[in-house]
Amino acid sequence: MNDLTAAKNKSLILSDVVKTYVMGTEKVHALRGVSINITRNEYVAIMGPSGSGKSTLMNVIGCLDVPTSGEYFLAGEPVAMMSESQLAETRNRMIGFVFQTFNLIPRADVFHNVEMPLIYGGMSRPERRARTEHAIERVGLTDRMHHKPNELSGGQRQRVAIARALVYEPSLILADEPTGNLDSKTGDEIMAMFDELHAAGQTIVVVTHEDYIAEHALRTIRLKDGLIEQDERHDKRRTQFTLPGAEPSEAHSAAGLESA
Amino acid sequence: MRGLMSITESFRIALSAIMANKARGALTTLGIIIGIVAVITTMTAFNGMQNAFRQGFSSVGSDVIYVSRMPWIIMNDFFLYRNRPNLEMAEAEKLEANLQGKAIVNPSMDTQRDVKYESKRIDGIRIVGTTEKQTVVSTAVPDIGRFLMAFDVSYKKKVAVIGKEVSDGLFDTINPINKEIWIGRNKFRVVGVMEKQGGSTFGGPNFDRQIYIPISSYVKAFGGRRSTDVDIAIKAPSIESMEALEYQVIGEMRKVRKLRPSEDDNFSINKLDTLMGGFNSVMGVVLGLGLLVTSVALFVGGIGVMNVMFVSVTERTREIGIRKAIGAKRHSILLQFLFESAIICLLGGLIGILIASLLTAVINAVLMPASISVPILIVAVVVSVVVGVFAGLVPAWKGARLDPIEALRYE
Structure with missing residues (x-):
């Protein structure tokens, strides 16, 4: 009973997750036993060189893939046991993806791109409209609502992607190298936006290989050869890119307490 | 949802x-x-x-049964029908007597002749000897003038009701009524012109290229009773009674022909349905x-x-x-x-x-x-x-x- 309550409180629990791929005759051990607890409103950076299992871990966390063995609970739901259709539903409701290459649908305008998760979630049209407009407003693109992605700058496109990730109010925003395709100034703006979201109570996991991106997070998990090499929390933000008003929240202090 | x-x-x-x-x-x-x-x-x-x-067969009513020597559609079994006796006028008359009150019976005969009016001439016109009941068993009606009447038949009148194409070919713009035409070597007086029936795309007779004359005059002009083959059209009182009538007609025809039960019919029953x-x-x-x-x-x-x-x-x-x-x-x-x-x-x-x-x-x-x-x-x-x-x-x-x-x- 206590375990269950604890599980529900935690945003995300991975315990001893192993992922093995079979490539031809060879077995590739991408994750060799990874255990991570991430509580609500944490801001985590996952780092590691290529081949460290970083991408695999992101796919597992993002419910795009299931572990070969081990447990994964997302908001109390056992993801490792899910069918493909349940995984799709979980991604839809609980996870907001932000990709390096934005991954917007080129034929659809900003509104339709942001609205899409709500459509697959089966929400009614008026509610979709209200939520979509709100999410677009949060990323400051209200005046670009009916533009196609190719009419937007890189930074604007990534903001659209963030709005799409936000629109269903997911348990977790999962960003994969979100500034990788942007110049440093625009990248800073995007990271500032993540900081702002975190300040507003959002749980965020950023996968990156850039230290200065990881510095925005309050906790850094370093992977090497499919294992956690280092899991450290920063007591204080070491970045100067914080927007005014985006002070570490109470929830963050709570998370910090729990880790102790 | x-x-x-x-x-x-x-x-x-x-x-x-x-x-x-x-x-x-x-x-x-x-x-x-x-x-x-x-x-x-x-x-x-x-x-x-x-x-x-x-x-093309619109004037063949769908509630009409035809008794003929041959079936209308012969695939490759012609030899089966070749030796059948002709249908005689006398047989038609007997059949009519036997079906009295049950159906309308109209005998008809046909042949081909050239027709002439003054200098104009058309070859190979179908000449049909029939009675006033023709208009009952087929849907055709005269456009101008009148059709054959009972007295035309009983008095062997030399009158003719001509098809539209015949009329156009012989008379063009002249009024054909009461004009005398030559059918073969006989003179007939035109009393009516049938309304246009439309062409025959699929081998059916062209009803606009034919002439109706009283069957009695036909026998007199174009052949003896023995050599000519009669078609007998029998109109059922309703479409529903067609099937019953068909069996009745077969029975009556067998009686007329005095066929023993072991013998096959030596006549054919034709309908629009058979054709279709x-x-x-x-x-x-x-x-x-x-x-x-x-x-x-x-x-x-x-x-x-x-x-x-x-x-x-x-x-x-x-x-x-x-x-x-x-x-x-x-x-x-x-x-x-x-x-x-x-x-x-x-x-x-x-x-x-x-x-x-x-x-x-x-x-x-x-x-x-x-x-x-x-x-x-x-x-x-x-x-x-x-x-x-x-x-x-x-x-x-x-x-x-x-x-x-x-x-x-x-x-």
């Missing part, structure tokens, strides 16, 4: 995908258009031939072959759509990955592509129907009385959608099964 949402969304996506690739969609649709036009035109052409055939049946059995094969060939065109069109759908799925691999990542399930992706191919094919079907309608109008104007029927339209629409769904099935399934991780990585 969820399902419904993703259906309308899938439909929307499919539409926008087609709109984004208009040229390709149009070219793909062309295959379906050609297929549908071919199928519909084959069907309407068949329908037109049927109509033309029916029209014969036509349908021959043309049905033609229709079947036609549809087979034209459905190959449709099949090839379907293959074209399938090909384009494979391209479309491959092209949008990344999009499928994105959609799956944000929560699209397999069936949403499947529906999206099925809708796309179904819409392409439905569009093709509708355009095909439009073109086929124009073609049918042309056929109707120059060839035969053809029209597109509602069932043909429904079949065309259903067939095009079914082709679309089948053509889209494998590509759509391929797209729906994509692994989101792989799909997102696709460049």
Whole structure:
């Protein structure tokens, strides 16, 4: 009973997750036993060189893939046991993806791109409209609502992607190298936006290989050869890119307490 | 509710995908258009031939039974009927007496003669000796003048009711009534002109190229009782009583002919149905072959759509990955592509129907009385959608099964 309550409180629990791929005759051990607890409103950076299992871990966390063995609970739901259709539903409701290459649908305008998760979630049209407009407003693109992605700058496109990730109010925003395709100034703006979201109570996991991106997070998990090499929390933000008003929240202090 | 949402969304996506690739969609649709036009035109052409055939025999009432020496449709069994005795006038009279009060019996005989009025001459006109009851057993009525009357028959009057083409050929603009014409070596007085009946596209007699004269005068002018073969038309009181009447007629004819129970009928019963049946059995094969060939065109069109759908799925691999990542399930992706191919094919079907309608109008104007029927339209629409769904099935399934991780990585 206590375990269950604890599980529900935690945003995300991975315990001893192993992922093995079979490539031809060879077995590739991408994750060799990874255990991570991430509580609500944490801001985590996952780092590691290529081949460290970083991408695999992101796919597992993002419910795009299931572990070969081990447990994964997302908001109390056992993801490792899910069918493909349940995984799709979980991604839809609980996870907001932000990709390096934005991954917007080129034929659809900003509104339709942001609205899409709500459509697959089966929400009614008026509610979709209200939520979509709100999410677009949060990323400051209200005046670009009916533009196609190719009419937007890189930074604007990534903001659209963030709005799409936000629109269903997911348990977790999962960003994969979100500034990788942007110049440093625009990248800073995007990271500032993540900081702002975190300040507003959002749980965020950023996968990156850039230290200065990881510095925005309050906790850094370093992977090497499919294992956690280092899991450290920063007591204080070491970045100067914080927007005014985006002070570490109470929830963050709570998370910090729990880790102790 | 969820399902419904993703259906309308899938439909929307499919539409926008087609709109984004208009040229390709149009070219793909062309295959379906050609297929549908071919199928519909084959069907309407068949329908037109049927109509033309029916029209050609329109004066053969559908509630009339004909007793003749030979069946109207002889495939390759002519030897079976060759030795049958002619139907005699006397036999017709007996049959009429026996069926008194049950049906209207009209005997008739026919032959070919050349006809002449002053210097004008037409060769090979069908001369029909009949009675005043001809207008009861057939639908034809005179346009000007009158038809034969009972007294024409009983007094062996030398009067004639001529067909429209005969009238036009001999008299042109002159009023033919009361003019004397030569039928072979006999003079007849024209008392009426039949209304136009329309051509005979399919080998039926051309009713506009014939002349009715009293059967009594016919016997006197063109042949003895023995050498001439009589056709007996018997009109049933109603369509429903046709079958009963047919058995009755067979029975009465056997009595007249004094056939023993062991002997086969040595006469034939003919009906419009027999004729239509014969036509349908021959043309049905033609229709079947036609549809087979034209459905190959449709099949090839379907293959074209399938090909384009494979391209479309491959092209949008990344999009499928994105959609799956944000929560699209397999069936949403499947529906999206099925809708796309179904819409392409439905569009093709509708355009095909439009073109086929124009073609049918042309056929109707120059060839035969053809029209597109509602069932043909429904079949065309259903067939095009079914082709679309089948053509889209494998590509759509391929797209729906994509692994989101792989799909997102696709460049």
